[in-house]
Amino acid sequence: MLTQLQLDGNGPLHAQLTRALKQALATGQLRQGSRLPPTRFMSQQMGVSRNTVLAAYEQLRIEGYIDGRVGSGSYVTLPARPAPAPVETPPLPPQTRFAARARQVHDQDNLPGKRVPGVRFSFQYGAPYTHPAVTTAWSRELGHAALYTSPGYPWAQGLPELRQAICEYVLRRGVEARPEDVVIVAGTQQAVSLCARVLFDPGDPVAIEEPQYYAARVILQAYGAQLQPVPVDDQGLIVDALPATAPRVIYTTPSHQFPQGGTLPPERRAALLDYAARNSTWIIEDDYDGEIRYDARSLPSLKSQDEHGRVIYVGTFSKTLFPSLRLGYLVVPRGLRRDFISAKWMEDFGASAIDQAALAGFITSGACDRHLRRSLVALRERRDALLNGLHRMNEGRLSFIDTQAGMHIPVWLNHRDREQGHQFVDRARRMGLGLYSIAPYYLDPPDRAGLILGYAGLPVGDIEQALDVLRQCLDAEYGLRRH
Incomplete structure (x- = not known):
């Protein structure tokens, strides 16, 4: 690549070579972290003395373009440039009726069921069972x-x-x-x-x-x-x-x-x-x-x-x-x-x-059927662990139905409205548990606190630990009832 370097004929050879190498850096021929050719090889390729190459490399080192490493060679270390200030550009109006409708109904930053960062356990619907x-x-x-x-x-x-x-x-x-x-x-x-x-x-x-x-x-x-x-x-x-x-x-x-x-x-x-x-x-x-x-x-x-x-x-x-x-x-x-x-x-x-x-x-x-059979065994175990835990902690605080299908269970918090449900979800997240409201799945959500508990992505042991956190959230919401 560097054999195509062109000397401009102006001034001393080492200055010409220095400018040619800077041009290679500017155009991307030499990239951050790349190793420059050895000085002896470069002098042969360019038809100049080795001292000329040494002088050009030294000048680049002084200006911060390269870093010499003993026994290894010279490597490109481009000078740090201040990051340009972000330019705030106002959003353009939608260009089509489709785009206008899409903006109105779809918020990319607030998708329901989106993975919650920073939680230890998450009852996220859509997380797959893997093996x-x-x-x-x-x-x-x-x-x-x-x-x-x-x-x-x-x-x-x-x-x-x-x-x-x-x-x-x-x-x-x-x-x-x-x-x-x-x-x-x-x-x-x-x-x-x-x-x-x-x-x-x-x-x-x-x-x-x-x-x-x-x-x-x-x-x-x-x-x-x-x-x-x-x-x-x-x-x-x-x-x-x-x-x-x-x-x-x-x-x-x-x-x-x-x-x-x-x-x-x-x-x-x-x-x-x-x-x-x-x-x-x-x-x-x-x-x-x-x-x-x-x-x-x-x-x-x-x-x-x-x-x-x-x-x-x-x-x-x-x-x-x-x-x-x-x-x-x-x-x-x-x-x-x-x-x-x-x-x-x-x-x-x-x-x-x-x-x-x-x-x-x-x-x-037949691999698909084998995986499906294996999945059903594991999913049944996870579903049973979730249902058994919900029954144990219920005490009249929850309503849910076992539908004998799928990978999630809808759960309602009794005597709590939708806003209280959102607050319950927030409390759980602060305690390291990802919960998800059922409200986004309605065009007109009922004034009732509901959750979707997905269990496919959680092993039984994690489900049991997640249920311990859920119980603590319920105790804080309804008041501790156990003796």
């Missing part, structure tokens, strides 16, 4: 995929081998699909985004559960949906409360209502499908953790009972594997297939082909 075996198996599949996957652009719809594997995978949820019905997406968020692009225009009514999955709600709002909240109870969406004037779309989590936890019973499922068929309404079925159940009462998906082709089925591997994978899938009605593929192509040309190939191998090898 060394899944890391090892995934690394093996990823390495194989990196070697044998085509380096070209992936199929926008998704690799055929992964779509075939997913067709077999969703049979456990009762979904019969062909590979051409499947679109691979970057998680549930992108799935909902594509549904918004394909199924409704800004201003169209969209029904959504109240409470609901925050990210889905924000995406629908950003795309201009006029949201119609529909209440839920301990069995999920109250179908009789759907609006008389049918919406274009209904977003629902029938297998495990998020965040309340109910499972939509058969009669309501039939009524919901009938409502959609009669009113030409589309249903987005978010089956975000349908595989994670701890009893034998696992109902098939809503999609499996859809005789009129009104359900768009959304699945993800964020819960069964890990959220950093960013892969999910849509099973779409055949009449909308081309629209969804076009929307995906316009979004990003297609998900990572290497990750898709690795996931296909992970599923077809």
Whole structure:
């Protein structure tokens, strides 16, 4: 690199070489910490005497550009420059109606469920269950995929081998699909985004559960949906409360209502499908953790009972594997297939082909099922530890329901309003415990203190210690009652 140094011909040779080296520093040819060539080598390359090089290096050392180390050589140590003062630039007005809506509904700095820094234990929902075996198996599949996957652009719809594997995978949820019905997406968020692009225009009514999955709600709002909240109870969406004037779309989590936890019973499922068929309404079925159940009462998906082709089925591997994978899938009605593929192509040309190939191998090898079985055992142990601890400390202070599914438990603080709930969360954080309010998951939060306790990311021992802190918080909130 330095053999291209040019001497300018002005003045003594050592001064010319010094200027040439400074130019190399200024243009980045020589970077902080890099070693300069030995003086003998430099003199040969530049056609000058070694004393000339020594004089140039010494001048750079005096000016603070290099540092000579005995027995090692000379290294670049650029003079420290004062950091420029930050320039405060006022925010620009939103440039589109989409940007204006997104600003209104989405605060990047205050996302619900975001990891709380500085706490010892955190009941964070969305933290995955991890095990060394899944890391090892995934690394093996990823390495194989990196070697044998085509380096070209992936199929926008998704690799055929992964779509075939997913067709077999969703049979456990009762979904019969062909590979051409499947679109691979970057998680549930992108799935909902594509549904918004394909199924409704800004201003169209969209029904959504109240409470609901925050990210889905924000995406629908950003795309201009006029949201119609529909209440839920301990069995999920109250179908009789759907609006008389049918919406274009209904977003629902029938297998495990998020965040309340109910499972939509058969009669309501039939009524919901009938409502959609009669009113030409589309249903987005978010089956975000349908595989994670701890009893034998696992109902098939809503999609499996859809005789009129009104359900768009959304699945993800964020819960069964890990959220950093960013892969999910849509099973779409055949009449909308081309629209969804076009929307995906316009979004990003297609998900990572290497990750898709690795996931296909992970599923077809049986590693995914092995991990799921292992996960269910561990998650049941963690859930039982949490539930048992909540029962022991309850003393009439808490209300909660065991939904026999998922990776979180909604908990209500009895006789406390929403503001007192926020204060309770703050107290817990000061004591080293991360708690999360349920209020952000409502369009219109009730004046009641509620929490979401996620347990997947905490081993049993940590859950027990976290419960000790939670008990102390409850004792401080309600007054110590034990003798």
